[in-house]
Amino acid sequence: MSDYKRSALFCVFKQHGLENPLADHNITSACRITGNSPSAIAVIEIVGPDAKTWLDRNWKPNHGSGKLQLDTIRYGQIIAEAIVGESVIVCRTGPERYEVHCHGGKIASQMLLQSMQNQGIQIQSPQAWVAANEQDPFIAQATMALTQATTLRTAKILLDQQQGAFSRALANIDKAIQKGDFTLAMQLADQIRTWDRLGQHLIEPFDILVCGPPNVGKSSLLNRILGYQRAIVHQQAGTTRDLLSEISSIDGWPVRLTDSAGIRATCDAIESIGVQRAVAASRSSDLQLILVDPIEGWTGQHQQLLDEKPTQSLIVITKSDIADCPMPDLSHAHRLSGPSVQVSAVSGNGIPELLSEISKRLVPVVPESGQAITFTDSQRQALEDRYQRSGKYTSV
Ligand SMILES: Nc1nc2c(ncn2[C@@H]2O[C@H](COP(=O)(O)OP(=O)(O)OP(=O)(O)O)[C@@H](O)[C@H]2O)c(=O)[nH]1
Ligand SMILES: [Mg+2]
Secondary structure (H helix, E strand, O other): OOOOHHHHHHHHHHHHOOOOOOOOOOOOOEEEOOOOOOEEEEEEEOOOHHHHHHHHHHHEOOOOOOOOEEEEEEEEEEEEEEHHOOOOEEEEEEEEEEEEEEEEHHHHHHHHHHHHHHHHOOOOOOHHHHHHOOOOOHHHHHHHHEEEEEEOOHHHHHHHHHHHHHHHHHHHHHHHHHHOOHHHHHHHHHHHOOOOOHHHOOOOEEEEEEEEEOOOOEEEEEEEEHHHOOOOOOOOOOOOOEEEEEEEEOOOOEEEEEOOOOOOOOOOOHHHHHHHHHHHHHHHOOOEEEEEOOOOOOHHHHHHHHHOOOHHHEEEEEOOOOOOOOOOHHHHHHHOOOOOOEOOOOOOOOOHHHHHHHHHHHHHOOOOOOOOOOOOHHEEEEHHHHHHHHHHHHOO
């Protein structure tokens, strides 16, 4: 059975209040429960009647016997197959449940899992493992999402969901519906819906486009924000031709920063494709930084970009280190996009203010600890379902 089918089957049984069909008490299974990327330590959980048998055959504690009391740990070595000598710590966390902590590179855990499989233990994917061990599908989703979080800030929000923030909020909405208080149910659902945009970016980064006419300093600014020379910078206008993206984080929010070709009318076929790509990227970005050279000032190209998405634009005046630099008149643009920020990619002046403004534009209000936030389609669907049910009654 595929992992997807196993998870789906599990959810169906749960919805009908039946016992987990995958929890076959005669089967011993194992899974790497830490994330898949290399780390200091990897943890494999092994559960079932043959867990102890595998340990007895393949692991030798450095001191004492292999008989572990509940909630105790013991250091030892693997003595079997190709992984002889691998140092591991074994914890007994349940009557037939153990954790094996090994080195965190991919090979050590892969070989341990292979050895377990060779000796008849069923290896499960993390998705199936979490689903089979967690009653609440939304908590299971948060557990999986946590392994993909790239910043502490987003991990903290996902941890809140993993500790039941969304499930509790949904239960409160259901309670209100049961009591017939549909207005309250809709208010509660509405409150969670306001976090939808942030929820979509707890794992997927926000897209930020750096755009503007040629030579305004787009690539220089990208490099300055990233902290290294990612893009080519040159005084010749039209240096950047293609979109160039890099993943990073700003104020703890995951972002994909994209440098783009300078917008201008051009007869060069390749540059023209670059300009088209920049305009398309402007449409799909979550926020665009429209760069203005203080000497050149505001142009038709700037206006074209601003018109694409006035409320998701931040105007950035560049090259503030140039002495006696004129301040371009941007009052018309400011009315649409809000105040601009002045920076120098050369000296770094204004960069902290720019990053802080970007953070505010992406996440204007930061959720309080414990706030329920949707980050999967099934959560959004569950919320929408409650919303529709309540709406039917409040609209009559
Ligand atoms: N003094 C000063 N010069 C800058 C600054 N930022 C960029 N420049 C200069 O402006 C020129 C163009 O910089 P780029 O970063 O390549 O500009 P761009 O907008 O990416 O240009 P294209 O890729 O051609 O569209 C280079 O000579 C840079 O050294 C700045 O903050 N201060
Ligand atoms: Mg460039």
